[in-house]
Amino acid sequence: MTDLVIRNARVMTCDPARPGLGMIDHGALVIAGGKIAWIGDDAEAPSAGYTIDARGRLVTPGxxxxxxxxxxxxxxxxxxxxxxxxxxxxxxxxxxxxxxxxxxxxxxxxxxxxxxxxxxxxxxxxxxxxxxxxxxxxxxxxxxxxxxxxxxxxxxxxxxxxxxxxxxxxxxxxxxxxxxxxxxxxxxxxxxxxxxxxxxxxxxxxxxxxxxxxxxxxxxxxxxxxxxxxxxxxxxxxxxxxxxxxxxxxxxxxxxxxxxxxxxxxxxxxxxxxxxxxxxxxxxxxxxxxxxxxxxxxxxxxxxxxxxxxxxxxxxxxxxxxxxxxxxxxxxxxxxxxxxxxxxxxxxxxxGVEAGRLVTGAAGDVVLWKCNDPADVPYHYGANHVDRVWIAGVL
Ligand SMILES: [Zn+2]
The missing domain is CATH 3.20.20.140 (Metal-dependent hydrolases)
Incomplete structure (x- = not known):
């Protein structure tokens, strides 16, 4: 399976090691072998693999x-x-x-x-x-x-x-x-x-x-x-x-x-x-x-x-x-x-399952949203803001 790289994203990691929602405002992540292989600042993102430009939009855990x-x-x-x-x-x-x-x-x-x-x-x-x-x-x-x-x-x-x-x-x-x-x-x-x-x-x-x-x-x-x-x-x-x-x-x-x-x-x-x-x-x-x-x-x-x-x-x-x-x-x-x-x-x-956070080693369960702020989803309610969903790295 080709590595998937999501660049230029507002990443909500929900990582407890980070404050609040664990936002990385100019973030990127890599999914390889069905798991999150790398996550961090876009400027440091590895370039290998199939790349998606999120255009500043929100990326969250599934x-x-x-x-x-x-x-x-x-x-x-x-x-x-x-x-x-x-x-x-x-x-x-x-x-x-x-x-x-x-x-x-x-x-x-x-x-x-x-x-x-x-x-x-x-x-x-x-x-x-x-x-x-x-x-x-x-x-x-x-x-x-x-x-x-x-x-x-x-x-x-x-x-x-x-x-x-x-x-x-x-x-x-x-x-x-x-x-x-x-x-x-x-x-x-x-x-x-x-x-x-x-x-x-x-x-x-x-x-x-x-x-x-x-x-x-x-x-x-x-x-x-x-x-x-x-x-x-x-x-x-x-x-x-x-x-x-x-x-x-x-x-x-x-x-x-x-x-x-x-x-x-x-x-x-x-x-x-x-x-x-x-x-x-x-x-x-x-x-x-x-x-x-x-x-x-x-x-x-x-x-x-x-x-x-x-x-x-x-x-x-x-x-x-x-x-x-x-x-x-x-x-x-x-x-x-x-x-x-x-x-x-x-x-x-x-x-009692490992899910709900984007950290290295977690399952590649990721949602790309059409909006860019976490508040947009409840604020603009009733519209489906989901753009794409990956489960264990599969679209
Ligand atoms: Zn019930």
């Missing part, structure tokens, strides 16, 4: 979407219309909508269909600059069905496509298991989590700990099992009600606590102590008209903040991280710098 539910069939446009007319989400869910409405089409879809649908969503994410994408199971709710979804997620990977990070999600107690939910939770622990670990189908386990989903005790049981099986743990926390899951995730040394619209001061302190990433999901927050998470308190406690799409058919049907940059900066009160670190370095940390 974006990392650390929270998606990208594998599902069907859609819930009807619920979107109901919410737009003022019906609350929990009311729609109680009437058979919400997550339950996605179960039937997903269970009924053939493997090939699910793989194809997921690939289409991944392609859309890549067109918006995403080069690493986490995908959760969670729209089947039977043990065999959840394992099938994880196998389909593994199949969805394509050459020069974003790297996929698979997560097993305990999403909800299905309606027909409400009577024996203890047995259901035990089977998740004893069968599903263990099978996912043994077959290496997931690298982490996530539990939706909230009103109408799993209790704190059930969350503890599932995540403790996951840890014992060698899997990383994370959680959907306090989207509607604070059940104390942030404290639990801190105690367990989780990778991330996601949503956190509702979180206590003790919960924030627990995340800060354990270095747990708080994942902001502003798309879902806006659509469900929920209160904004306490970003200022999280920031001052030193909790690393990531930003993700929460791509799902109910509350946030979007593959676009640039749109989340806009919501994070305008609706959540995050700075431009915080939002960008949230879709790069901090998102990678939430997934």
């Amino acid at each position: 974006l990392v979407d650390c929270h998606t539910h990208a594998i599902f069939a069907g859609d819930r446009a009807n619920e979107f219309a109901m919410r737009a007319a003022g019906t609350p989400y929990l009311e729609i869910a109680a009437a058979g909508g919400g997550i339950h409405a996605t179960l039937e089409p997903t269970r009924g879809a053939a493997d090939d269909t699910l793989v194809e649908l997921t690939r289409e969503r991944i392609a859309c994410a890549r067109a918006n600059g995403t080069t690493v994408i986490e995908i959760k199971s969670g729209y089947d709710l039977t043990n065999a069905g959840e394992l099938r979804l994880l196998r389909c997620i593994a199949r969805a990977a394509v050459v020069a496509g974003p790297r996929i990070v698979p997560t097993l999600l305990a999403h909800l107690i299905p309606a027909d298991r409400a009577v024996d939910r203890d047995v259901y939770v035990r089977s998740i622990c004893d069968q599903l989590v263990r099978a996912a670990a043994t077959e290496r189908l997931a690298t982490s386990v996530d539990v939706y700990c909230d009103e109408g989903a799993f209790t704190l005790a059930e969350t503890r049981a599932i995540l403790t099992t996951a840890k014992a099986c060698g899997l990383a743990v994370r959680g959907h926390v306090g989207q509607f009600r604070d059940l104390g899951a942030a404290e639990l995730l801190g105690e367990l040394g989780a990778r991330s606590a996601d949503h956190v619209e509702q979180i206590s001061d003790d919960g924030i302190a627990a995340l800060a102590r354990a270095g747990v990433v708080a994942v902001m999901l502003p798309g879902a927050c806006v659509q469900l008209r929920l209160p904004v998470p306490p970003v200022d308190k999280l920031r001052h406690a030193g909790v690393p903040l990531a930003v993700a799409t929460d791509l799902n058919p109910g509350s946030s049907y979007s593959e676009s991280l640039p749109l989340q940059l806009w919501l994070a900066t305008t609706h959540y009160g995050m700075t431009v710098e915080e939002a960008w670190l949230g879709v790069t370095r901090h998102a990678a940390r939430a997934l």
Whole structure:
């Protein structure tokens, strides 16, 4: 493979060894063998290889979407219309909508269909600059069905496509298991989590700990099992009600606590102590008209903040991280710098993967933008500013 040289660029390295976003205003980089082989000032750039003149435009790490539910069939446009007319989400869910409405089409879809649908969503994410994408199971709710979804997620990977990070999600107690939910939770622990670990189908386990989903005790049981099986743990926390899951995730040394619209001061302190990433999901927050998470308190406690799409058919049907940059900066009160670190370095940390920074030896996951200032992307929102995307050095 010929070396690729990108010259005359405003490079956002997101390198923690540099301040802020690690900007190199007159920068250049070289990708060789799929990795960043050199990065620095343009004046010192090696000249060998196929050269692209960025004409002063922005070059960043490939974006990392650390929270998606990208594998599902069907859609819930009807619920979107109901919410737009003022019906609350929990009311729609109680009437058979919400997550339950996605179960039937997903269970009924053939493997090939699910793989194809997921690939289409991944392609859309890549067109918006995403080069690493986490995908959760969670729209089947039977043990065999959840394992099938994880196998389909593994199949969805394509050459020069974003790297996929698979997560097993305990999403909800299905309606027909409400009577024996203890047995259901035990089977998740004893069968599903263990099978996912043994077959290496997931690298982490996530539990939706909230009103109408799993209790704190059930969350503890599932995540403790996951840890014992060698899997990383994370959680959907306090989207509607604070059940104390942030404290639990801190105690367990989780990778991330996601949503956190509702979180206590003790919960924030627990995340800060354990270095747990708080994942902001502003798309879902806006659509469900929920209160904004306490970003200022999280920031001052030193909790690393990531930003993700929460791509799902109910509350946030979007593959676009640039749109989340806009919501994070305008609706959540995050700075431009915080939002960008949230879709790069901090998102990678939430997934436990090497990505989201441009440093020598890192994967050659690079985005060339049509604009030249990091603020341009959230500022001029809705337009796709992505010019070109390389994944492991492949355009
Ligand atoms: Zn989610």
